[in-house]
Amino acid sequence: MVFMKTDLEMDRDLSKQIADAIRNSIIDGGLIVDQRLPSEAELCDQFGVSRPTVREALKRLAAQNLIRTQRGATGGAFVNRMSFEEAYGQQITTSTLLLSMNEVDFETACEARYAMERACVALSAQRRTADQLATMRAEIHRQSQPGLTDEAFCASDVAFHRALVDGAGNPVLSYQLAGAVEATQPLMNMITFSARSREAIVALHGRIADAIEAGDGGAADVALADLSTYTLTLAEQVRAARAARLPQN
Amino acid sequence: MVFMKTDLEMDRDLSKQIADAIRNSIIDGGLIVDQRLPSEAELCDQFGVSRPTVREALKRLAAQNLIRTQRGATGGAFVNRMSFEEAYGQQITTSTLLLSMNEVDFETACEARYAMERACVALSAQRRTADQLATMRAEIHRQSQPGLTDEAFCASDVAFHRALVDGAGNPVLSYQLAGAVEATQPLMNMITFSARSREAIVALHGRIADAIEAGDGGAADVALADLSTYTLTLAEQVRAARAARLPQN
């Protein structure tokens, strides 16, 4: 097993170079899933570096879920299968950090999320399972119960939309949307939902579920567009109220 | 600066625990962008571990682009701003690995990609800049030139679609779509585009560009749907031809 070194070694971070070399081997198929990497000692010899350096490289790969390590006689580092579950997690943390650190405004995040979600509803109307529809109905019921905290309401909202997205029956779509839906939740949490606005949202969710149940993708799309518009209206109201409270500064 | 340890320490990988503690501090805002982390020696004291262990933790975070390190007197580890550029990169590698290692079939990946792309075209028709439209036209022109390798044709295809997506003027959408578009390129590369199929694709691209230029989102959506259908047809032909060549096994 031989790893390629990049031609331009302008990078003097050895552990990064080694990590990149191994990652490239994984990506281009030189190392396949569940294959065992050489032991740390062998990697030391191959790259001509010390064990701590090799270990730092392996930890970089482990942080990206590209490999897993196992102790013991038959242990070592093994190439991970990138599961959809792990990809969900990475997608969500990346999206969350991106939104929080770049101060993406609510409108932009919302627009992106609903635009992609509308790409799913037509498929969802055709393919959703009875189970997914039941989940949507259950979440709608939960949302209509009084005394729910804003956080619980938002969490139910996320569950509803994930069921809607999963209804498309396309795992790649679900994976992509997971990040978008979850990452916008912290922004949604900043909106205080009045009893009346909750009623309106529940009604819109009901319209979506009805359309999905009837297999009417067009109606579901319209309902989702209405929900998007209403969400933006709510955000606008919240911002106006906040501005009124703090007239200057 | 104090880091929280998780209550259930069922994990006996110290470097992972430390990395998680610091990452949580970054996510929940305890550490803000460009803030300097304690030096490695200080972290050793705080967590009661040795320097290699702390370093492995820091390398994990560096692998996720959460921190950057700098040598020298005023050096150290600093919290990174998660730029859209870096997020693109992570999104693309994750998506690529996911598609290659889970053997997602062409139809599923294509469906997801075009579904999300259709979510952009309506916005793109309204907002695209003259620059983005020019990029689309330039790529179409390149695609129509004979003697192009399949790889170059696919690369131009990616550039065209990225310009189309960027036309929506929503960086979050661009970030999400980057992964979907780039990750499907390796699958696209497996299709050998005949001269006739290239002509058809260029014509469809032209229809899309025309609709975008006219601001007609509906027409652009129809054209993109046609492109999606045609791509799937091509894939089906390639598969049929391959099956005919290898009748058994």
Added chain:
DNA sequence: AAAAACCATTTGTCAGACATTTGAAGTTGT
């Protein structure tokens, strides 16, 4: 006052050692 030399701080790397886990080979008892 400007340039050079020096220094302290911090990360990058190395060598060697010990602890811990874990499967496999060998041993023993029935």
Added chain:
DNA sequence: ACAACTTCAAATGTCTGACAAATGGTTTTT
């Protein structure tokens, strides 16, 4: 012959101590 136990070797996890290299600040010299 088979099952249970013991031992062992391989591999990762961690620690100690040290030196190298980079880098900004400080001091000295011109």
